[in-house]
Amino acid sequence: MRRIFKVLPICLLGLVLFIPSALADNTASRIAGKNRYDTAVQASKKGWSSASTAVVVGGGAYADAISAAPFAYQKNAPLLLTNSKNLSSETKSRLKELKTKTVYIIGGTPAVSNRVASQIKNLGITVKRIAGKNRYDTAAKVAKSMSSTSKAVIANGFLYADPIAVIPYAAKNGYPILFTNQKTLNSYTSEAMKSKGIKQTFVIGSTGSINSTLYRKLPSPTRISGKNRYDLSVNIAKKFSLSTSNTYVSNGFKYADSISGAALAAKQNKAIILTNGENLSKEPRTFIGDKSIKYFSIMGGTPSVASKVANQLKNPAVGKTIFIDPGHGDQDPGAIGNGLKEKDVNLDIAKRLNSKLYSAGALPVMSRSNDTFYSLEERVKRGANAKADLFISIHANSYTPSSNGTETYYDKNYQSANSKRxxxxxxxxxxxxxxxxxxxxxxxxxxVIKNSKMPSVLIETAFITNSSDASKLKSATLKDRAAKGINDAVSVYYR
Known part of the structure; x- marks a missing residue:
């Protein structure tokens, strides 16, 4: 019995030590429903327990939904979606739960039919419709229904991904979102700007969305663009200093979930960024790493944003730039022994680590990815130029045939405590x-570790000159495990 009582506190201590580490992972919650209508309902539940007013748009009418979002914000109304021909059951139930008295339908009867309007009226709800002859006219009429402002957002009415990320900023500031095509300022948008006295515009998207000629015709324009839809969403968040204390993340090709998320982000004054649904895109990774974002809300189920992306967001090392330095190369083979050249072993492990880090959500950068030689000075310079958060140099050891084992080095010159950790x-x-x-x-x-200013380590994985160690360095399975171990260590380091 004495042994049991001696062991038990140690076991409990192990649990106590383990739990804080696990709890220090990033938080990535998911807002999702059975379909786009239900996802919009679930988003509304995060922002409203009741709502006397609600805004309803067609689930396939992204332009109407985008222009409706700032209007809904001004009305303190959730943005709900419906099937065009019949009121979606999820939306019907939600309107009852919210005890809604007035619904604004945004869009014409092709998007939300009169039958749907009647079904809403049958719930004892007053229905008002704001609609135009087309998406430009509808957006213009929505703008005229909003409070007065001297600023507006201008976007291409056929490129839904461009304006999604600007919805929280536009909504919070009461700016309408108006539409054009790439080359022409239509009469509806022009007249709406004139009637509202718009003196400044924020133009969303590159010249491929709105060309330079049209841009110059707009009142005091400021363009926000990006290399792609993911980069654009990040640049919008940066430009307008949107809050990232809890960042919304959505698939850049799933407009319904994204717009529902943007409407909720507006309510909570948060940023929304777009990503590839299968793998966290580079631009959001960089933004997340730079801002050290720890809390995320994912819009949509796993068909929209895969579990892999959720796991990447949960990784404390997401978006961190990890510089991997496989030692030696080309004319410098490093240590040689037991049929191995150190330069090859180092590169093999480094490539495996690079793949695992990227898959886990980090941003790895390699000093070399092939049999190339760089001086020690150049390796340090490359790490600095990459603005690396960590520097990991990979080597294999050599000495007498009996020498064996693994050791990891750090230097006390820079970041001593963090390097040691x-x-x-x-x-x-x-x-x-x-x-x-x-x-x-x-x-x-x-x-390389003495002169790198970020936390830096040099790993001597094993002794090439020892036959037992060398046999392990020849094993693809063991090298892969070692790379996984380093990857796991990086994640734990950031907890």
Missing amino acids: LAEEIQPRVVSAFGTRNRGVKTAGFY
Whole structure:
């Protein structure tokens, strides 16, 4: 019994030590329903427990929904979607739950039929419709129904991805979203700007969305653009300093979920960024890493935003730039022994690590990705130019045939405490992966870690000159485990 009582506190201590680490992962909650109508309902539940006014748009009418979002914000109304021919059951139930008295339908009867309007009226709700002859006219009429302002957002009415990320900013500031095509300022938008006294415009998208000739015709225009829809959403968040304390993330090709998310983000004064649904895109990663964002709301189910993206967002190292330096290369083979060249072993492990880091949500950068030689000075310079958050140099050791094991080094010149902490996370994981002798964490003045200003470590994975260690360095399975161990260590480091 004495042994049991002695062991129990140790087990409990292990649990206590483990739990805070697990709790330090990023938070990525999901707002999703069975379909786009239900997802809009679920979004409304995050912002409204009741609403005397609601805005309803057709689930396939993205232009109407975009122009409706700032209007809905002014009315403190949730934005709900419906099937064009019959009131969606999810929306019907939600209107009852909200105890809604007035519904504004945005869009004409092709988007939301008179039958749907009648079905809403049968719930004892007053229905008002704002609609025009086309998407330009509808947006113009919505703008005229909003409070007075001297500013407006201008976007291409056929490119839904462009204006989604600007909805929170436009809504919060009471700016209408008006539409054009790429080349021509239509009469509806022109007249709406004139009647509202618009003196300044924010033009969303590149010249491929709204060309330079049209741009120059707009009142005091400011263009916000990007390399792609993901980059544009990030640039909008940067330009308007949108809050990232809880950032909304949505698939850039799923407009219904994205617009529902943007409407809720407006209510909560948060940013929404777009990404590829299968893999977190580079631009959002960089933004997340720069802002050190820890809390996310994902719009839509796994068909919209895959579980892989959710896991990437949960990774504390998401968006962090990790510089991987496989030692030696080309004419410099490094250590040689037991049929191995160190430069090849280093590169193999580095490539595996690069793949795992990227898959996990980080932004890895390699000093070399092939059999190329760079000086030590150039490696340090490349790490600095990459604005790396961490520097990880990968090597294999050599000495006498009996020397064996794994060791990880850090230097005390820069970021000593953080470098040591990173080394202490990496060392046991690499030892476990290879099954080598643990030679410990040590300090040394190796050039690349002494002169790199970010937290930096140099890993001596095993001894090429030892036959047992060398056999492990030849194993693809063990090298893959080592790369996974380093990747895991990076995530734990950021917890």
